[in-house]
Amino acid sequence: MDESTVVAQYDSGLxxxxxxxxxxxxYGKIYRLLQDTDVQLRPRGGKPSREA
Structure with missing residues (x-):
């Protein structure tokens, strides 16, 4: 498992x-990897809604 691949997959919207x-x-391994690489984690429940 390549760290940059995981980050790219998450950044692509997965x-x-x-x-x-x-x-x-x-799940925990990916979550920790993303935290350790200072990736901005999205809120739970999917992508944030568009603001009007």
Missing amino acids: TVRAVAELNGVS
């Missing part, structure tokens, strides 16, 4: 869970 499944690792 959820933490989807990135974990794609790479065959746990």
Whole structure:
């Protein structure tokens, strides 16, 4: 599992869970990797809605 690939997958819009499944690792491992690499995590529940 390549760190830059994981970050790119998450940045492309995949959820933490989807990135974990794609790479065959746990949700927690991906979550920690993203935190350790200072990636801005999206809020739970998907992408934020557009502001009017």
